[in-house]
Amino acid sequence: MSNTPRTGLAVTGLSLGTALNPLNSSMIAVALVVLRADFRLDVPTVTWVITVFYLTSAAGQPVMGRLADRFGPRRLYLFGMALVAVTCALAPFSPNFLLVCVARAFMALGTASAYPCAVVMVGPLARLANVESTRPLGRIQMSNTSAAAVGPVIGGVLVSLLGWQALFLINVPLSLAALFLVWKYAPADTERERGKLSELLRDSDIPGILAFVGSLMLVMMSLLNVLPDLRWWLLAGGTLLAVLFVWRELCFSPPFLDLRLLGRNRPLLLVYLGFALFNGLYYFAFFGLPQLLEEAGGYDPGIVGLLMLPLAAMSVVSTPFAVRAIERFRVRRVLIAGVVLLTLASGAMWFLTGSLAVPLVLALTALLGVPYGMVSIASSQGMFVSTRPHERGVAAGIYQTSRYLGAITATVLIGVLYGSGVTQANWGSMVLVMLGLGAVAFVVALLWRERTE
Structure with a gap:
């Protein structure tokens, strides 16, 4: 075979x-x-x-x-x-x-x-x-x-x-x-x-892993406000553990996460930053739009799920074209083009402040799905080519963590912007934030260069 x-x-x-x-x-x-x-x-x-x-x-x-x-x-x-x-x-x-x-x-x-x-x-x-x-x-x-x-x-x-x-x-x-x-x-x-086994455990940097996991979980719990009375204590504890994690990784060999190497790998850091920004923008629409359609538009939850499907459908359809575009034009050009289209599609979401008609919602969710597929695969490939083969596992793990950080940030901001009510006026404020995230993501995409070493 x-x-x-x-x-x-x-x-x-x-x-x-x-x-x-x-x-x-x-x-x-x-x-x-x-x-x-x-x-x-x-x-x-x-x-x-x-x-x-x-x-x-x-x-x-x-x-x-x-x-x-x-x-x-x-x-x-x-x-x-x-x-x-x-x-x-x-x-x-x-x-x-x-x-x-x-x-x-x-x-x-x-x-x-x-x-x-x-x-x-x-x-x-x-x-x-x-x-x-x-x-x-x-x-x-x-x-x-x-x-x-x-x-x-x-x-x-x-x-x-x-x-x-x-x-x-x-x-x-x-x-x-x-x-x-x-x-x-x-x-x-x-x-x-x-x-x-004792040698493998000794070289696995268990304290570093525990400090990383602990700091990330405490900070995320603070951002998600899962324990309102302890929110600031969680943030302080997470920050302290993060400091201890950095100290540990700079002193221990081999570290769980080589911060010196990561600090020198500018392309990878830009991929992480851009992917977090991209997911913050995307999850504004993914989490914020269904609430708008249900509460301000009066749509049944089942209908809302169907109205959001074009986003997934178009992102899947656009991905093979993005793959071929990357093979022809390389990662950076496709990434920049995807971010520009994503920002324009986010701006078009402003039309929902005036109408929540089904044809308009379907058109806009489909429009947002096209650049989502482009940026997703370009970011994945950017992460892949920015790392050496023996580093790709942990690099891919942090890449996925960037997705969650973007999603959680969007969730927190949606709660703030919808705090006075899920209205079309507040959706307009969210669109402005999405445009801001798109602008910063565009700058990050411009700065990114493929590793040459």
């Missing part, structure tokens, strides 16, 4: 696995009412089922990337998918809400392994198939984009027919299929680190 069909099936398995994290982060939103009724919860308590997934994913992705770099992406990917399958098979039998949240944390940890491992495996797979790395990266990015957008629709169907338990059970066959395809068709890991 030629390598091309085998690598195609391997990429399919990687795409399926990487889709599970965004799918589960979005489709749980439709189950909150059912969970509240089943476990007799109040609104602040039930939101922990979302918060714990965000926190574990954001903190876990760089750690999983580091493990993939050290011990091999294929075996870590298989472990992650097995963890998801086992967790999701047991979670529906949880007798209380605490165990549901614990299951969500384990699910997030398992799915967090997928994207960093996939990025590490992209290089060998592209070489086997004799194609540019943009091809497999494009397929993986398409699965991420479409999964996040169709999550609420799939979740709504599952919850209405089978209950919240179905949101766990659906992951069992999906994760097993991803596990089988990668186990069967992905190339074996190259020789990675070996040695005594």
Whole structure:
């Protein structure tokens, strides 16, 4: 059998696995009412089922990337998918809400392994198939984009027919299929680190990892305001741990995160900054627009989900064209063009301050989806070419964390701007913020250059 069909099936398995994290982060939103009724919860308590997934994913992705770099992406990917399958098979039998949240944390940890491992495996797979790395990266990015957008629709169907338990059970066959395809068709890991367990643990920078995870989680909990009475204490604790993390990483060898190397890698830092800005802009629309349509437009939630689908559809359709454009014009030109189009599409959202008619909403969400696909794949490829092969796991993990930071920032600002009410006038203020984010993202795209070393 030629390598091309085998690598195609391997990429399919990687795409399926990487889709599970965004799918589960979005489709749980439709189950909150059912969970509240089943476990007799109040609104602040039930939101922990979302918060714990965000926190574990954001903190876990760089750690999983580091493990993939050290011990091999294929075996870590298989472990992650097995963890998801086992967790999701047991979670529906949880007798209380605490165990549901614990299951969500384990699910997030398992799915967090997928994207960093996939990025590490992209290089060998592209070489086997004799194609540019943009091809497999494009397929993986398409699965991420479409999964996040169709999550609420799939979740709504599952919850209405089978209950919240179905949101766990659906992951069992999906994760097993991803596990089988990668186990069967992905190339074996190259020789990675070996040695005594005590030596591996000593060289793994466990204190550095714990300081990184702790600081990130405390700061994110402060931003999400999950414990209002302790918000500023959480921020102070997270800042202190961040300082200790920097001190540790500058003193320890080999560090979990080589801050000196990262500081010298300007292209990678610009990719992270640009991707965070891009996701802040995108999630303004993804989280803010449905609220506007429901409360100011009076649309049923099911209709709102359908009105948002063109965003996902057009981003998926535009991704293959973006891949070919990158192969012809290189990453920087496609990235700049995508950011310009994204900013213009954001400005067009101003028309919703005057009308929320269905044709207008469909046209604008479709318009926003085109540059979303372009910027997503250009950013992914920018991250890929800005790192050396042995650094790509942890680099991909931090890249995904940048996505969550952008999404959380958008969530916080939406709460501020909608504080006086979900109105078309306040949506206009949000559009101005989106334009500001687009302008800064444009400057970052102009500054980015592909690594030459």
